[in-house]
Amino acid sequence: MELKKIKDCLWEIPKSYRKGMKVAGHVYAMEELLPALTKDRSLDQLANVAMLPGIQMAAIVMPDAHEGYGFPIGGVAATRYPDGVISPGGIGYDINCGVRLLRTDLRYREVSKQMEALSKALYDHIPSGMGKGGNVKLNMKEVNKVLRDGAEWAITNHFGLPHDLEFTESQGRLKPADHTKVSDQAKKRGHDQLGTIGSGNHFVEVDRIDEIYDEEAARAFGLFPDQIVVLIHTGSRGLGHQVATDYLRLMTNVMAQYGISLPDRELACVPFNSIEGKDYFGAMCAAANFAWCNRQVITHEVRRALSQIFGRSMGPVDVVYDVAHNIAKVETHTIEGEKKKVIVHRKGATRAFGPGFEELPEIYRAIGQPVFIPGSMGTASFVLAGTVGSMEASFGSTCHGAGRAMSRRAAKKVVDAPSLLNELKEKNIHIQAGSYRGAAEEAPVAYKDVDLVVETVHKAGIAKKVARLRPHAVIKG
Amino acid sequence: MNDDLAKIEFIGHTADVRMQVSAASPEEVLKGALRGMNHLIKPGFCDDSSLLISTDLRIESVDRSALIVDALSEILTETQIRKVLFCEMEIQIFQEIQLSARLYGRKIHDGFDEDLKAVTYHEAQLRKNQDGDWTITIIFDI
Structure with a gap:
């Protein structure tokens, strides 16, 4: 595939590349990242996304993109509202997978010797791993309340502080949520999973801020050098997986009735304003609410673990922000000079709204929305801020992580997990993983260079660097 | 991973698991795909023959490729909810758009x-390969 350079860090797959493409493909990448992007099916999948009915401006992938199933991971697609399509594959199975950052008043230099104890306390407080439930068991009536109220349910039930909601995207609750559109099977999968991180690339990580790039933004976000912060990365767990499975199956069966034919069933979609489209959106919003509630309950457990190690006098543990990177939202964007409502699908891409966005807490409004880019365990993570550029070029979106470069199987073959964990421990990075296998799969070597990914979005102007974080305790499933 | 009735291969995928199953008939492809999925979830667990739990599976889909994906999805859902691995499948009907089977597990x-x-639909197309066997590729989101 030949990519046409539009400007630094931005490449185009022309609309003429494949019959049926309705818009061009836009690829954000520094030249060093192109080999990884072109070695798997990411860009081929992007060309398929460009065929979605009602797609606007361009199908976009971020520099952390990699091959998915249907949509590439790291993709953004906006469709016309209300008759453009909504596609569950454009959101992914882990609905509202996202990242929350907590800040403390602790300095790393004061607490560095307690990182191992903290990692163990976090591991004890936060259930992780496979096929296991958590400490919060809900009956169906309570599941429905979580699906309706999102993070508010957690606050009402003493899993957090009221002001946590102000610092959560959409205040942790999407009002179009409709729990009656979520299957009983989905509710059964999720009823014991609140407060759990699951497996794969999900984690809770304690970091130290080792570099500030933008002092004004860092000050607004309450961040300072050497500060201890905590990143939480997880989503809607089995409940969201089942919602996606249910509606992909439904849409596969009915999309022909809407005259929709696509090269890949995993892109199955229906018009947003169809009965099936409305039902899916109601269910997806409900699953998104479950995910925000999940990260809120985990926040409560992180506070308890921190308090256990450092005592109650350690000061406040505040939410900096919480943002989704697998979601669809109805938003207004300027396209070819005209303001239009669109359905923005973000699959492995983070909302990155620029300064002036009304939903943001007042103290962030002049800066832009906080964005968190986790690296891999052992490498840096980043705090960014949304920009005017992201609003103009990428539907207010940016990257979401380092991006996998190596399959899990390949990683397991090349990584000796015990040695890796020892090497990290020598750097005062303490890993608590459910298994050696899981640790090997998530080794830094399996990921792209997060520095290059972040440099790409910074140079392209679709986010700006605020701070860099270094891990010291990592809890993985 | 192979057995007497199906060839089950796990092929590279950047983030997830790509499995290719080949067998003499679509029914054996489905059964092989189930064995492959179970092997991913809990290797060796189905070697034990004491299968005490049974359940019925009835599915309708747009074609046989979707039928295989939908069947695996349904079984995965049951596994996730009930924490039961369904190791054996007794197929009663497997037509173009309809499947009826009994599952046995523990x-x-x-x-x-x-x-x-x-279980995703991506690349899942049941077809005959050059050796005359039926084959399908299944990508699991993990």
Whole structure:
């Protein structure tokens, strides 16, 4: 595939590349990242996304993109509202997978010797791993309340502080949520999973801020050098997986009735304003609410673990922000000079709204929305801020992580997990993983260079660097 | 991973698991795909023959490729909810858009080895290969 350079860090797959493409493909990448992007099916999948009915401006992938199933991971697609399509594959199975950052008043230099104890306390407080439930068991009536109220349910039930909601995207609750559109099977999968991180690339990580790039933004976000912060990365767990499975199956069966034919069933979609489209959106919003509630309950457990190690006098543990990177939202964007409502699908891409966005807490409004880019365990993570550029070029979106470069199987073959964990421990990075296998799969070597990914979005102007974080305790499933 | 009735290969995928199953008939492809999925969730668990739990599976889909994906999805859902691995499948009807089968399994008490989120339609196309066998590729989201 030949990519046409539009400007630094931005490449185009022309609309003429494949019959049926309705818009061009836009690829954000520094030249060093192109080999990884072109070695798997990411860009081929992007060309398929460009065929979605009602797609606007361009199908976009971020520099952390990699091959998915249907949509590439790291993709953004906006469709016309209300008759453009909504596609569950454009959101992914882990609905509202996202990242929350907590800040403390602790300095790393004061607490560095307690990182191992903290990692163990976090591991004890936060259930992780496979096929296991958590400490919060809900009956169906309570599941429905979580699906309706999102993070508010957690606050009402003493899993957090009221002001946590102000610092959560959409205040942790999407009002179009409709729990009656979520299957009983989905509710059964999720009823014991609140407060759990699951497996794969999900984690809770304690970091130290080792570099500030933008002092004004860092000050607004309450961040300072050497500060201890905590990143939480997880989503809607089995409940969201089942919602996606249910509606992909439904849409596969009915999309022909809407005259929709696509090269890949995993892109199955229906018009947003169809009965099936409305039902899916109601269910997806409900699953998104479950995910925000999940990260809120985990926040409560992180506070308890921190308090256990450092005592109650350690000061406040505040939410900096919480943002989704697998979601669809109805938003207004300027396209070819005209303001239009669109359905923005973000699959492995983070909302990155620029300064002036009304939903943001007042103290962030002049800066832009906080964005968190986790690296891999052992490498840096980043705090960014949304920009005017992201609003103009990428539907207010940016990257979401380092991006996998190596399959899990390949990683397991090349990584000796015990040695890796020892090497990290020598750097005062303490890993608590459910298994050696899981640790090997998530080794830094399996990921792209997060520095290059972040440099790409910074140079392209679709986010700006605020701070860099270094891990010291990592809890993985 | 091969057995007498199906060839089951796990092929590279950047983030997820790509499995290719080949067998003499579509029915054996489906059964092989189930064995492959179970192997991912809990390797060796189905070697034990004491299958005490049974359940019925009835599915309708747009074609046989979707039928295989939908069947695996349904079984995965049951596995996730009931923590039961369904090791054997007795197929009663397997037509173009309809499947009826009875599943036999047993309870997992010590968690899964792999948490499969979902079975995807991506690349899932049942077809005959050059050797005359039926084959399908299944990508699991993990």
